[in-house]
Amino acid sequence: MNALNNCFGARFSTTSEMPSIDQNSAVTLLPNFRNLGVMLRILVIVTGLTVLAATLKSSSFNSLLQQWVGIAAVVQPITILSLLLLSAGNPWLHKVEYRFAVLLIALAEFAITLLVLRFGAPILETGLQDAGRAIFFAFATTFALIWYFNLRNRALSPALSEARLQALQARIRPHFLFNSINAVLSLIRAEPRRAEAALEDMADLFRVLMADNRDLAPLGNEVELCRQYLALEQLRLGERLQIEWHVDNMPTDALMPPLVLQPLLENAVYHGIEPSIEPGVIRVNIYHVREQVHMVLRNPYRKEGNHHAGNKMALGNIRERLALHFDAEASLRTRAGESEYEVHITIPYVKAEE
Numbered sequence: 486m487n488a489l490n491n492c493f494g495a496r497f498s499t500t501s502e503m504p505s506i507d508q509n510s511a512v513t514l515l516p517n518f519r520n521l522g523v524m525l526r527i528l529v530i531v532t533g534l535t536v537l538a539a540t541l542k543s544s545s546f547n548s549l550l551q552q553w554v555g556i557a558a559v560v561q562p563i564t565i566l567s568l569l570l571l572s573a574g575n576p577w578l579h580k581v582e583y584r585f586a587v588l589l590i591a592l593a594e595f596a597i598t599l600l601v602l603r604f605g606a607p608i609l610e611t612g613l614q615d616a617g618r619a620i621f622f623a624f625a626t627t628f629a630l631i632w633y634f635n636l637r638n639r640a641l642s643p644a645l646s647e648a649r650l651q652a653l654q655a656r657i658r659p660h661f662l663f664n665s666i667n668a669v670l671s672l673i674r675a676e677p678r679r680a681e682a683a684l685e686d687m688a689d690l691f692r693v694l695m696a697d698n699r700d701l702a703p704l705g706n707e708v709e710l711c712r713q714y715l716a717l718e719q720l721r722l723g724e725r726l727q728i729e730w731h732v733d734n735m736p737t738d739a740l741m742p743p744l745v746l747q748p749l750l751e752n753a754v755y756h757g758i759e760p761s762i763e764p765g766v767i768r769v770n771i772y773h774v775r776e777q778v779h780m781v782l783r784n785p786y787r788k789e790g791n792h793h794a795g796n797k798m799a800l801g802n803i804r805e806r807l808a809l810h811f812d813a814e815a816s817l818r819t820r821a822g823e824s825e826y827e828v829h830i831t832i833p834y835v836k837a838e839e
Contacts, residue, residue: 520813
C-alpha cells in the first residue's frame with residue numbers, strides 16, 4: 486500500500502505545477518486561409534455578393550446576367566489572387582495582433598484591386614477610372630467576410646464541443662476507473678512493479694483527461710496515451726484483448742484534436758472485446774499519404790450487440806470536433822461488416838511548426 490501511495494503522490498504532484506484550465510480562453514478570430522472549407526466559403530460569399538450587386542444595378546433578367554458577368558470578370562481575379570496571397574501569408578497573419586492582421590488584409594485587398602484594374606484593363610474593359618467603386622466593393626466584401634468568420638468562430642467555439650466531450654468523458658470515466666483500480670489491486674501483492682507502472686499510466690491518462698483539450702496536439706502524444714490506456718485494459722482483460730499496431734508510416738508531428746483515438750479505442754474494447762469470451766483483436770493503422778493523415782481502427786463486431794447508441798454518441802462528438810478544427814478537410818467514416826467494425830478518420834497533415 487505504501488508503494489501505491491508513493492506512486493500516486495509522485496505522479497499527481499506534477500499536476501499542481503500545471504496551469505489551471507482557462508475557461509474563458511479567447512477563440513481564434515482569423516480563419517485558417519489554407520483550409521479548403523474556408524476557401525469555398527469565401528468563393529460562395531463573394532459570388533453571392535456579386536449577384537446582389539448585379540441585381541441592384543439591373544432592371545431585367547437579361548441586364549442582370551450582363552451586369553453579373555461584368556462584375557464577376559473584375560471580382561473573381563481579385564478573389565483568386567487574394568486567396569493565393571492569404572494562403573501564403575496565413576502562418577504569419579496568425580502570429581500578429583488581430584487588428585494589425587485585419588489592417589494588413591485590407592491593404593492587401595486595396596493593392597490587389599488596383600493591380601487588377603491597372604493591368605487587366607484591356608481584357609476587362611475597365612480601368613482605374615472605376616477604381617472608386619471597385620475599392621469600395623473590395624473593402625465592403627473584405628470586412629463582411631472578416632465579420633462572418635469572426636462570428637462563426639465564436640459561434641462554433643470549442644466550448645460547446647468541449648462541454649459535450651466532458652459529458653461523454655463523465656459517462657466513460659467511472660466504469661473505466663473502477664475496472665482499472667480493481668485490476669491494479671489484484672497485482673499489488675503479486676507484481677508490485679507492474680502495479681506501479683499501471684498507476685503511472687492511470688495518472689498520465691487522467692491528467693490528459695482533466696487538461697484543457699481545446700488546442701491541437703501532436704499525433705505521437707495521442708498514440709502514446711492510447712498505448713497507456715490499452716495497457717490498463719489488458720490488465721483486466723488479459724489475453725482476450727489483443728492489439729495490432731501499424732504505425733510505421735505515422736507522422737508523429739501531425740497535429741490533431743486531443744482525445745480522438747482514445748474514446749474510439751474505449752468503444753472498441755467495450756463493444757468489440759468485452760461481450761465475447763473469445764480473444765479479439767483491435768487493429769490500429771495510422772499512415773500518411775500526400776498531405777493527409779489516415780487513422781483506421783478495426784474491432785470485432787456483432788450485429789446483435791446492444792451498446793451501439795453509446796458508440797454513435799462518441800462518433801458524433803468526434804465528428805463535430807474534427808469539423809471545428811479542420812472544417813471540410815476532415816472526415817470520419819464508419820463501416821460495419823459481418824464480423825468487424827471500422828472507423829476511418831482523415832485529417833489534413835498539419836505540422837506543429839505551422
